[in-house]
Amino acid sequence: MSEIRVSLFGPELPVAGQPAHCMVGEDAIHIRSHGSEILLTITLAALRAEVAGFDHDQLQLTWRHDDRAAGSLIPSGTDEQKKLIAALPPNTIPGLIQWRRSTRSQSWVWKGVLYTIGFVLVSLALLVWQHDRVVTWAANRVSMETEKNIGESVLKSLKPEVNFLSQGEAVKVVREIGQQLTAGSRYQYQWYVSKDPAVNAFAIPGGIIVVNSGLLKRADSPNELAAVLAHEVQHVEQRHALKNMMNSAAVATAVLVVLGDANAVVMMLAHQVSTQYFNREVESDADLKGVQLLQSKNIDATGMVSFFKKMDAGIGDNKDGAKDQSTEKPSEVAGWFSSHPDTLSRIQAIEEYVAKHPCGTCMTLTWDKSALLAELEKADGK
């Protein structure tokens, strides 16, 4: 029978407890102070186990005499407490089983909290790291129908502002090349030419592609037009608009979570920065995939490089604007590029790709440029 060091508490004892020794017998515990005489003997049946201490991890054995609090003991230190618990028969003392359960559930709660926090952090890190894949996965969950509806509504909102040519040579040329590019696609493409001198083209989700007349005038060969179209087609095929929306939503959520509250300026800044970054990725993606698309349809892809180079030069030589009517205003040429940043590195990337993947069977396309121009002039004159 080992002695266990305890602190003894009671009405006549010091508040911080009196050091004593405790021995657990067959049916009672014996407590003696530093002298050798037994101070107290309490039967196990009279004991009750309770939780004590700030951390709720101490065992307190209390006993009562004549219905008034008589005293209690608390083991001094965790080692002594383990000894005491090992010595006590668990089933005879009321409260001891509950004591064990509550101290154990305590640690479970914190383990749960820690693991949950850890899980959330790890999944957040994964989300940031595999951001592209997550966005692609989410974008692929959106049904074609929804995308088409979005596209239709965008087109509807554009129509009053933009002057669309519905038929004629220009639309025919664009449609022919476009259909050649998009044969076998899951999207049903619609091709539009808008009467806008700015050198620009854009894609609306759901397969609507709009080419400005300014771009048609500026293109020297149908291959250049095909390159621009392939680029825009890839925006549609890769669902870039949807991904951009999701990206913005994710950034907005992150800003709100981090800052708790955000005003319009902060939101706009976050949006700008994120779309700028996203755009760059998306554009190079559309470039490379566009080249692949061109080559898979047996169309010479060098048109993309030559058109990009022309655009890049067009930004520089605004002074020579008189040479070409469409470069009268710098902003008109810069239109396509302002939304397509970092041109030189893009040109380089495309050139590298084309050099690595030469296409022997690819052909150059032909068109009737004079008929096209005449048609556009007529449309401008109206």
Added chain:
Amino acid sequence: MTQFDYTVHGKDLQYVQFTLAGGQEAIAEQGAMMFIDQHVAVDAVLGDGSDSRFGVIGRFINAVKRSLTGESMFSSLYKNSSEFPQRIAIAAPGPGEIVPVNLDEQGGSVICQKGAYLAGQRGQKVQLAFQKRVRVGLFGGEGFIMQKISGHGTVFIHASGTLRQVTLGPADTLKIDTGCLVGMSSNVRYDVKYTGKLKTSLFGGEGLFYATVTGPGTVWMQSLPINRLSKVLMSAALTGRGRGSAVGKLYLVAIVIFVIASLFIGKQ
């Protein structure tokens, strides 16, 4: 370690004055000094001025942990550099009482609410006591972080309102409004209890939970938690502005009318 010879002065806005014997040192919260005698040297020390096993880095980490308990990173060390007894006076930072706690009587350590520590002898430690019970941390009114003051001798703690010390026998339980608990000795069990009646909790103004403390040990309570006081002051400050008399306002209106009218009169 010799005990301080101290006196607490004042009623609601108190300060404690104690006498340092020659060479004796005391630690107090930063910015709490009221006056000191000529030969008391003041020094800023990191944390509570105690050494750490891990050297300077350990002391720094201890100081950071200490600062989480509502104290500052540095504290002021007052040393009597002469052979004669010297006085120092430390004032409470707000309305309330300063209570001396003899740590030796309380089993070597007490656990107090954030920022309760005011001053004490050198060698006493102020450490972070983390509330491991989620329920108590959320609803107990003291948050998850409290401070554990351990060591020997007397420590002065401060809380707003009137402080009351209660000694609990084994298994004695006291229900306290959450927020009124200031400190307890380390054997005391601190828990929260649902008030049990929806009506009481919604309309009784006492909140959903009581704090319960169960002995054996000592607890200290405050009559006016600082957030309750600030609530009263805040609402008074907000409504007080509008409490000018109607005549006062009319007087202002009259001035405005006069100024505007004088513009027109000047034109003619």
